[in-house]
Amino acid sequence: LTLLQTCALSLLVFTGASQFALVGALAGGGNPFTAAAGAFFLGTRNAFYGLRLSQLLALPRSAKPFAAQWVIDETTAVALAQPDRRSARIGFTVTGLTLYVLWNLTTLLGALGAEAIGDTAAWGLDAAGPAVFLALLAPMLRTATERATAGVAAVLGLGLLPVLPAGVPVLVSALAAPAVLWLQGRRTRNKEAAR
Structure with missing residues (x-):
């Protein structure tokens, strides 16, 4: 992906598993539509999180489209761990804002510095994404x-x-x-x- 495509992907598709699936499929020579479909289906779990968070957070209708962008594993876990609605809203917002800003900043830095790494296959970095995903999944x-x-x-x-x-x-x-x-x-x- 180009620098612009990489940054746009992180800005618009704020779910790591879907991004890794899309990029992995494209890098493997996959059809862009198939790659996008795989990324979409991985991201559908966030819709189920959204159903639960919608009840818990009870946000105003005007805020829901913006909050939906931050419905990911981490924000859901933090919000659900809070004792009351106010704390859940604060936890969701702080976690979402922090992760969104840092994710996009590190995406930009990674895209700019990717050339300095050289051949990622030599480093075994292609296994890092799935390994992290499995490490997060296993305890669940x-x-x-x-x-x-x-x-x-x-x-x-x-x-x-x-x-x-x-x-x-x-x-x-x-x-x-x-x-x-x-x-x-x-x-x-x-x-x-x-x-």
């Missing part, structure tokens, strides 16, 4: 269903990587959740029928 996998979903998604994504265009395995791995839930429901029905 508490139930067997959550761990099974993550495992199936990883197997689908990695297994299809060599045979599908870049970006498509991420989309297909999203099928892990409904597949695991369907199997779990079927197993529960079979146990109930056996009684």
Whole structure:
């Protein structure tokens, strides 16, 4: 991406996982539409965060479109950890503003300094994004269903990587959740029928 494209991506798509997915798919030679679709689907989890935060924060209607830009993992976690609505609003706003400014500043610095790094493949930096994402995800996998979903998604994504265009395995791995839930429901029905 050009410097302008890189900065615009961080300004408009304020969710790291989606940005990494988009750039990774494009760098792997993926179709831009497929890459954008993968990034979009990764970002849809923020809509679910938004549903919960909308109730918790109870912001004025005019503020909601601006607040929606800051609905990410970190702002949600900070807001939900607060004891009351006022603290939740402050936590959400301070976390959102701080991260948004720092994310975009470091994006600009990174884009300007990327040439100084040289060949990123030699540094293994292509594994840094997924490693950070896995480190953030692992502690959140508490139930067997959550761990099974993550495992199936990883197997689908990695297994299809060599045979599908870049970006498509991420989309297909999203099928892990409904597949695991369907199997779990079927197993529960079979146990109930056996009684």
